[in-house]
Amino acid sequence: MIDTRQKPQDARGRLLLLRRIVQHVFLAIFLVLFIKTDYSGSDRLDAAVNILFRLDPFLAAAVVLGVKTFVALVLPSLVVILLTLVLGRVFCGWFCPMGTLLDLSQKLLPARDKKNRTYFPGLPLFLLVFALVAATCGFAVAGYLDPFSILVRGLAQALYPMLNSVTVGFFTFTYQQLPDFVNAFTEPVYGVLQDFVLPSGQKFFQLASFSLFMLLGVLLLEAVQRRFFCRNLCPLGAMLGLVGRKGMFAGHGGNEDCGACRVCSKNCRMGAIDEDRKIDMASCTFCSECVAKCPRQIISFGFSLAGGNELSQGSGVSLSRRKFVAAGLAGFLLPTVKGVEVLAKNPDPLLIRPPGALAESDFLRRCVRCAECIQVCLGNALQPALFQAGLDGMFSPMLVARTGYCEFNCTLCGQVCPTGAIRQLTMPEKHLLKIGHAWFDKDICLPFAKGISCMVCEEHCPTPDKAIRFKDVTIQRDNGQSITIRQPYVVDELCIGCGICEAKCPLPGRSAIYVTNAGEHRHPEKSLTTYAGYN
Amino acid sequence: MDRRQFVKDVLLWTAGVGLGVPCWKIAPVRAAPFPPLLGVVKGKDYRLLVEKAVTLVGGMAAFVKTGDTVVIKPNIGWDRSPEQAANTHPVVVRALAELALDAGAARVQVFDHTCNEKRRCYTNSGIIDELKKIGDPRIRWEHIDERKFVPVDIDRGKSLKRWEIYKDALAADCYINVPVAKHHGLSRLSLGLKNSMGVIGGNRGRLHHNLGQELADLATVVQPRLTLIDATRILLRNGPQGGRLDDVQVLDTVIASADPVAADAYGTTLFGMQPREIASTVAAYEMGLGEMDIDRMEIKTVQVG
Numbered sequence: 001m002i003d004t005r006q007k008p009q010d011a012r013g014r015l016l017l018l019r020r021i022v023q024h025v026f027l028a029i030f031l032v033l034f035i036k037t038d039y040s041g042s043d044r045l046d047a048a049v050n051i052l053f054r055l056d057p058f059l060a061a062a063v064v065l066g067v068k069t070f071v072a073l074v075l076p077s078l079v080v081i082l083l084t085l086v087l088g089r090v091f092c093g094w095f096c097p098m099g100t101l102l103d104l105s106q107k108l109l110p111a112r113d114k115k116n117r118t119y120f121p122g123l124p125l126f127l128l129v130f131a132l133v134a135a136t137c138g139f140a141v142a143g144y145l146d147p148f149s150i151l152v153r154g155l156a157q158a159l160y161p162m163l164n165s166v167t168v169g170f171f172t173f174t175y176q177q178l179p180d181f182v183n184a185f186t187e188p189v190y191g192v193l194q195d196f197v198l199p200s201g202q203k204f205f206q207l208a209s210f211s212l213f214m215l216l217g218v219l220l221l222e223a224v225q226r227r228f229f230c231r232n233l234c235p236l237g238a239m240l241g242l243v244g245r246k247g248m249f250a251g252h253g254g255n256e257d258c259g260a261c262r263v264c265s266k267n268c269r270m271g272a273i274d275e276d277r278k279i280d281m282a283s284c285t286f287c288s289e290c291v292a293k294c295p296r297q298i299i300s301f302g303f304s305l306a307g308g309n310e311l312s313q314g315s316g317v318s319l320s321r322r323k324f325v326a327a328g329l330a331g332f333l334l335p336t337v338k339g340v341e342v343l344a345k346n347p348d349p350l351l352i353r354p355p356g357a358l359a360e361s362d363f364l365r366r367c368v369r370c371a372e373c374i375q376v377c378l379g380n381a382l383q384p385a386l387f388q389a390g391l392d393g394m395f396s397p398m399l400v401a402r403t404g405y406c407e408f409n410c411t412l413c414g415q416v417c418p419t420g421a422i423r424q425l426t427m428p429e430k431h432l433l434k435i436g437h438a439w440f441d442k443d444i445c446l447p448f449a450k451g452i453s454c455m456v457c458e459e460h461c462p463t464p465d466k467a468i469r470f471k472d473v474t475i476q477r478d479n480g481q482s483i484t485i486r487q488p489y490v491v492d493e494l495c496i497g498c499g500i501c502e503a504k505c506p507l508p509g510r511s512a513i514y515v516t517n518a519g520e521h522r523h524p525e526k527s528l529t530t531y532a533g534y535n
Numbered sequence: 536m537d538r539r540q541f542v543k544d545v546l547l548w549t550a551g552v553g554l555g556v557p558c559w560k561i562a563p564v565r566a567a568p569f570p571p572l573l574g575v576v577k578g579k580d581y582r583l584l585v586e587k588a589v590t591l592v593g594g595m596a597a598f599v600k601t602g603d604t605v606v607i608k609p610n611i612g613w614d615r616s617p618e619q620a621a622n623t624h625p626v627v628v629r630a631l632a633e634l635a636l637d638a639g640a641a642r643v644q645v646f647d648h649t650c651n652e653k654r655r656c657y658t659n660s661g662i663i664d665e666l667k668k669i670g671d672p673r674i675r676w677e678h679i680d681e682r683k684f685v686p687v688d689i690d691r692g693k694s695l696k697r698w699e700i701y702k703d704a705l706a707a708d709c710y711i712n713v714p715v716a717k718h719h720g721l722s723r724l725s726l727g728l729k730n731s732m733g734v735i736g737g738n739r740g741r742l743h744h745n746l747g748q749e750l751a752d753l754a755t756v757v758q759p760r761l762t763l764i765d766a767t768r769i770l771l772r773n774g775p776q777g778g779r780l781d782d783v784q785v786l787d788t789v790i791a792s793a794d795p796v797a798a799d800a801y802g803t804t805l806f807g808m809q810p811r812e813i814a815s816t817v818a819a820y821e822m823g824l825g826e827m828d829i830d831r832m833e834i835k836t837v838q839v840g
Contacts, residue, residue, distance in 0.1 A: 464778030
């Protein structure tokens with residue numbers, strides 16, 4: 001039942017409530033999509049799971065500037081641009097899952113700063129200019145700074161596996177140590193969690209702690225200032241501010257009637273309201289708190305073709321010409337360091353990219369470090385790189401076969417990649433695509449080194465025509481006795497570098513068979529040397 | 536309940552349990568009936584094949600009593616489709632599950648410790664879809680739960696002395712082993728004894744270093760009451776996971792026996808090989824776990840359909 005005689009205060013309170021509901025609904029959708037970024041019993045995945053990254057105009061711009069071609073996959077980002085053109089930064093205040101998490105963190109960690117002046121108002125724009133210029137010069141660091149990338153990386157590479165580890169640990173304790181009447185209650189709970197919340201198995205990540213600290217850092221900065229990340233760092237927010245500051249939907253700030261009242265500017269989480277109670281529409285995210293709290297109901301929002309207030313000097317999204325040039329120069333000059341890193345001369349042979357990854361330079365320019373491929377990878381094979389791909393390759397996916405291998409019949413990473421850095425493969429393509437090559441370490445491989453039979457690698461080799469085969473070799477034991485043993489070898493033309501051999505090698509510690517990126521499909525110059533030789 | 540009380544209670548509950556790792560003791564091996572009885576059935580209707588084969592070795596009632604917990608252990612090791620012959624045929628698994636239910640089983644569990652990603656194996660083997668068709672809540676297919684591996688002393692083991700084995704496989708009233716008959720690079724063939732590797736945990740590849748003997752050792756503690764070898768189609772080369780239909784031969788055959796060694800021995804002959812060529816068969820025979828001499832078996836061969 002709607003009470004039509006509500007006081008205006010209630011109506012404004014309802015706007016706040018509506019915004020909170022929208023925020024939490026979108027956060028919930030995001031989390032559900034995150035959990036759904038997984039094998040679901042079908043070789044095809046719903047396209048929606050990577051949609052957040054395809055909506056992101058900052059990443060879209062970085063990718064398009066990087067590869068200098070039209071990238072159809074990032075077209076949905078135009079929706080956010082259009083939304084922002086009309087409504088300003090409503091995305092930041094109402095829809096961004098990172099923003100919602102920050103607002104929730106604020107409840108736990110109230111900001112100590114009461115002056116509410118943005119610490120580094122120019123920094124987001126500086127980072128935006130820097131990242132886009134750098135991207136244009138082939139140095140893709142947009143993904144380091146993007147809020148969604150930071151968020152999904154922190155979830156995929158740390159929090160989600162941590163949740164699983166803790167939960168499994170708890171229910172292992174209850175299962176193994178507590179009596180049946182307790183388990184009658186706990187086991188069904190565990191079952192529900194497994195079915196709907198937890199990942200299908202425990203994953204392990206290099207950079208888990210780093211990914212966690214990055215996300216936690218962003219969340220903890222709330223204790224310094226409300227929406228610290230959005231105001232002082234977020235390049236996506238800066239971009240939306242640039243696009244949306246002349247939006248048709250705008251705030252009308254205070255006026256002379258306000259007197260000494262500063263309720264709005266003190267409460268503004270974005271620091272968008274200055275001492276004169278002018279609202280900077282490049283910063284305002286329409287959270288509506290000022291409208292709800294304005295004691296005299298002076299502040300309001302509405303449509304107007306004239307746009308909002310004039311930009312207040314020195315606040316919000318603006319950058320002096322000098323800083324602008326500095327950002328551009330930094331973005332232009334930093335990439336040159338790539339050319340003198342040792343990796344430029346001597347690339348890391350252990351940098352194995354997912355199947356369908358574009359040639360390295362194109363791959364890095366497209367990869368937005370969103371961790372979607374890493375999250376979806378069935379075998380826990382994909383890991384975020386640290387410096388294996390250079391300074392601008394951090395968090396890009398690489399296969400670390402000792403931890404996990406690439407499933408022969410799986411093409412999910414190419415399906416979730418939001419930018420096409422990893423191509424979508426058909427199953428027949430995938431089966432033949434060489435991402436690396438397996439090599440035996442005969443000094444430790446048992447049939448060679450110790451005369452002990454093994455062949456676990458051959459058993460697991462997935463190519464229908466086995467890429468690992470064996471020769472029956474007669475060897476002489478120390479006591480003079482001759483025995484025949486099967487010794488494995490790799491068939492160059494058949495090995496696709498999936499790494500299951502390395503993952504399953506039963507030796508403790510180092511595997512006796514390991515994969516490098518030798519012969520990978522995307523770099524013809526790396527094709528394996530094949531002459532008659534022993535064959 | 537306050538915290539102090541809770542801690543006290545936990546200590547009480549876990550007294551003796553929390554102190555040491557529990558180790559399962561397995562009852563001595565049952566004497567295999569002699570001469571071993573084999574049911575070998577050929578035909579196109581795989582469901583009928585299973586029914587008939589089980590009937591030939593005494594009927595399901597001889598293995599499953601009312602109220603029993605039954606474990607059916609197919610090979611679901613690989614992310615392969617049924618016609619690729621890397622996993623047990625889904626219709627064979629379903630038929631056995633239905634026979635067990637008809638015999639009064641209180642619960643029928645189906646699982647395997649897969650080599651490829653577990654969900655892909657379960658799905659693409661076709662076994663889950665087939666079991667769902669039964670629509671009986673007493674049937675449970677579940678993924679391996681790491682918490683259920685218990686260390687087991689293998690007292691009679693010559694090479695394998697102690698290993699982690701899946702509790703449900705050991706605790707079942709009736710454990711039915713349903714391997715698919717296929718080629719294997721190291722052991723030459725993968726049959727019933729090799730299929731038992733699907734109920735063990737740990738670093739399974741380690742068993743390969745002395746595979747024949749270690750499989751026989753494992754057979755002293757993982758003791759199926761019934762072995763049914765699925766040879767409806769067999770994988771001749773590039774086992775144990777295959778992937779090429781050229782390597783598959785359709786035989787439309789199943790073999791049932793209470794004697795795991797005899798079942799394997801007979802299964803070997805389907806590949807044109809002799810039982811003595813399979814190290815695990817020989818090792819198990821020498822340990823008295825069953826018969827490997829084809830001439831000393833009572834083999835009932837039936838063609839159906």
